[in-house]
Amino acid sequence: MSLLEFFEWLGNTAWSVALLESIWVYPLVETTHVLTLCLFLGMIATLDLRLVGLTLRNVPVSEVAGRLLPWAFVGFALMVVSGVLLFYSHPVRAFENVFFRIKMVMLVLAGLNAFIFHTTVYRRVTEWDRSPVTPVKARLAGYFSLMLWTTVVVSGRMQAYNWFN
Amino acid sequence: MIFLPFFEWCGETAVGIAIRDSLWLFPVIECVHLLALAMLGGAVLVVDMRLLGLGLRRHPLAELAREAQPWLVGSLLVMLVTGVLLFTSETLRAYYSPPFWWKMRLLLLAMLFTFTVRRKVLRSDDASGQPLFGKLVAVVSLSLWFGVGFSGRWIAFY
Numbered sequence: 637m638s639l640l641e642f643f644e645w646l647g648n649t650a651w652s653v654a655l656l657e658s659i660w661v662y663p664l665v666e667t668t669h670v671l672t673l674c675l676f677l678g679m680i681a682t683l684d685l686r687l688v689g690l691t692l693r694n695v696p697v698s699e700v701a702g703r704l705l706p707w708a709f710v711g712f713a714l715m716v717v718s719g720v721l722l723f724y725s726h727p728v729r730a731f732e733n734v735f736f737r738i739k740m741v742m743l744v745l746a747g748l749n750a751f752i753f754h755t756t757v758y759r760r761v762t763e764w765d766r767s768p769v770t771p772v773k774a775r776l777a778g779y780f781s782l783m784l785w786t787t788v789v790v791s792g793r794m795q796a797y798n799w800f801n
Numbered sequence: 802m803i804f805l806p807f808f809e810w811c812g813e814t815a816v817g818i819a820i821r822d823s824l825w826l827f828p829v830i831e832c833v834h835l836l837a838l839a840m841l842g843g844a845v846l847v848v849d850m851r852l853l854g855l856g857l858r859r860h861p862l863a864e865l866a867r868e869a870q871p872w873l874v875g876s877l878l879v880m881l882v883t884g885v886l887l888f889t890s891e892t893l894r895a896y897y898s899p900p901f902w903w904k905m906r907l908l909l910l911a912m913l914f915t916f917t918v919r920r921k922v923l924r925s926d927d928a929s930g931q932p933l934f935g936k937l938v939a940v941v942s943l944s945l946w947f948g949v950g951f952s953g954r955w956i957a958f959y
Binding site: 666671674678679685692700704707789790793794799 | 824828832844872954
């Protein structure tokens with residue numbers, strides 16, 4: 637079975653059809669997906685802006701990360717659950733949409749960027765925790781994160797339009 | 802009813818017609834509106850969470866609020882400009898959409914509250930003396946902005 641055939645089968649399951657056609661649930665899931673952006677991206681962007689030196693320059697980086705990232709994770713969990721539900725309601729339409737594919741690639745890249753940041757330069761955060769100007773690698777991670785999450789949001793929004801199918 | 806002629810006029814402005822006639826203008830403006838939402842939400846949340854004793858709670862409230870303020874005002878301005886642009890491209894749809902009117906009411910309340918009561922509390926650091934009042938302010942602020950975002954999303958549905 638190809639991936640497309642699997643998604644065709646998935647989109648024809650009773651729960652998928654029910655979700656797509658529901659009057660209240662689908663809009664509620666979509667609203668959750670959009671509004672959780674504030675919690676998830678709001679916290680991530682605050683940390684990124686600290687890394688690039690645009691806000692909270694007097695607050696230790698480890699404190700911004702330690703206090704805000706747990707909330708970002710809560711937001712991320714909600715975004716993934718609502719996002720998977722949205723995908724489940726129309727898998728074929730999403731799969732064939734170029735913006736959806738771009739979004740998935742950007743998601744992976746954003747995750748990779750975060751992983752590299754946390755396993756390299758952030759390991760030595762005690763050395764630069766309190767400095768308003770962070771090391772180049774940390775600043776780069778901040779800029780990459782802001783850029784990648786922006787493209788995730790933009791391609792996610794553009795998924796509503798299927799110009800290139 | 803008194804708003805209808807005004808809405809019709811807005812829809813016939815050059816900007817409204819240009820956005821309506823363009824394939825990509827509306828989606829692009831939507832994207833900017835959405836990105837500013839994340840920024841505004843973040844700027845509101847960081848401070849309101851602090852009032853509730855969450856997040857950056859070790860940092861002085863007044864200083865945190867001062868750091869968040871330009872991001873809040875900046876992203877709110879972007880949201881207002883892009884919001885007006887989106888509105889001009891579909892004024893009649895907005896006029897007949899109940900969520901649109903809810904959003905406008907809540908937006909007015911949210912801005913009033915943010916730039917009066919909330920601002921005063923954040924500036925005077927009152928919340929440190931009256932933590933319960935600070936918490937109340939945070940809950941009202943979050944509820945109002947949540948209402949704006951929620952009803953905004955539902956303009957698309959009703």
